[in-house]
Amino acid sequence: MAQAADSARTVILTVDDDPGVSRAVARDLRRRYGAGYRIVRAESGESALEALRELKLRGDLVAVILADYRMPQMNGIEFLEQALDVYPGARRVLLTAYADTSAAIDAINVVDLDHYLLKPWDPPEEKLYPVLDDLLDAWRASDYRPVPATKVVGHRWSARSSEVREFLARNQVPYRWYSADEPEGQRLLAAAGVDGQRLPLVVTAEGTPLVEPDAPELAAQVGLATTPTAEFYDLVVIGGGPAGLGAAVYGASEGLRTVLVERSATGGQAGQSSRIENYLGFPDGVSGGQLTERARRQAAKFGAEILTAREVTGLEVNGSARVVRFSDGSAVAAHSVILATGVSYRQLAAPGCDDLTGCGVFYGSALTEAASCQGHDVYIVGGANSAGQAAMYLSRGAKSVTLLVRGESLTASMSHYLIQQIEEAPNISVRARTVVESAHGEGHLEQLTLRDVATGQSELVDAQWLFVFIGAAPLTGWLDGAVLRDERGFILAGPDLTPDGRPPAEWELDRPPYHLETSIPGVFVAGDARAESAKRVASAVGEGAMAVMLVHRYLEQS
Known part of the structure; x- marks a missing residue:
């Protein structure tokens, strides 16, 4: 008999649209695991997701989810992808016919599939129970327990x-x-x-x-690490977006004592994206939250420390050490530093927006606030991918979504695939050459004044929700006097430091700076904070990995 769960009965959930098959799976599961686990069955992806959300609200644990591949409206892979957001630690199994094995193999990348079972699974003692026993053992051995609500x-x-x-x-x-x-x-x-x-x-x-x-x-x-366990590391990574997480994964996996410092939450702007569809290896797309959580777990698996809610205020050179200072006066030192601070959305300068921020005016908070927008009219400012992804996500429940774009169209700054999706969405409209002139409301947003920049005409519209995704302001103000930056605050590195072939006056070494190295030897930059960076998730992850390679080169020659 499989070992029982430790406390309150943990759930094994099964979903199959065929009632007979659904009952048969549940029967076999109860026979083997009913004493230690609660078996929950559903006959559609939607009803299974509803059950998972109810379990989540009650604080229940879900150990394993079994889903049939061929279901109408929502197939098993689509269901497991959404279930991953609710219970990322649950083990995932796909039930398939022999003809669907290629889809099951593809699902390994899409939803981190743990196993796929061919139907029929008789006898369960040979084909079902050994698989479930191993998955339950792995689940119990992992950090599966969510923090009680x-x-x-x-x-x-x-x-x-x-x-x-x-x-x-x-x-x-x-x-x-x-x-x-x-x-x-x-x-x-x-x-x-x-x-x-x-x-x-x-x-x-x-x-x-x-x-x-x-x-x-x-x-x-709430259990997040905020204090480093050591005073000295091989590598300090500042910023937990894609570039920082990429650097932490590669640094720790290659044996560097690595600590990542994040002022708010890992993921950066990408972590707030509802769906990234052009990231390599995810043909069906992946949410920013999913990608961030996987990367965070991966970095932790290799031994990287991740500190949250620590604001960095200074960077100093002390001999061969690079000292990172925090806002509370404490500090941590390392042989090398990677600056992956990313960028933030620029604030709307329109009158009324500051007073209503968080009260109807939000910057990059579409995922958190989406549930409250059901049936409402929503406005989004911005014409780049982050705005387009937010529009597609909010359109699922909002009555209407209006994209406000200062330029002539979306083509200058948004990926083609997103533009196509927006054009096909019946409740999304695009207002080009339009800006927010002012925001109005008592205690919360109630109206917006919109202005057509071509004609100068203004219009007052009712609005309770405004999401802003404009521009990219680098989070580098704390580096004043430390490393060289361009006129907009982006960090100069490598060839940008030596446009005439000569290192800057601040450079102390005989060799020129490495490709991602800043004006301080041993301090590198990766991702959106770098001058002339690509501002894409894939390039940020790649730069994080490349920066670690250059850190090794720096350490070998130091």
């Missing part, structure tokens, strides 16, 4: 409440949201002895109340 109490139109929810969501911390106006929210406030004016209230899984917590306090209390 943290509770957040706040107001719907509260900027700080929105920031806390986004911080938890992007850091993969399960939480339950309660409005301060609903009975359960009021009960939590009363239990914590907090009035409704000091919000948000966060109650950790252990029952610790946090009133209006800042990011470092929140990170420490």
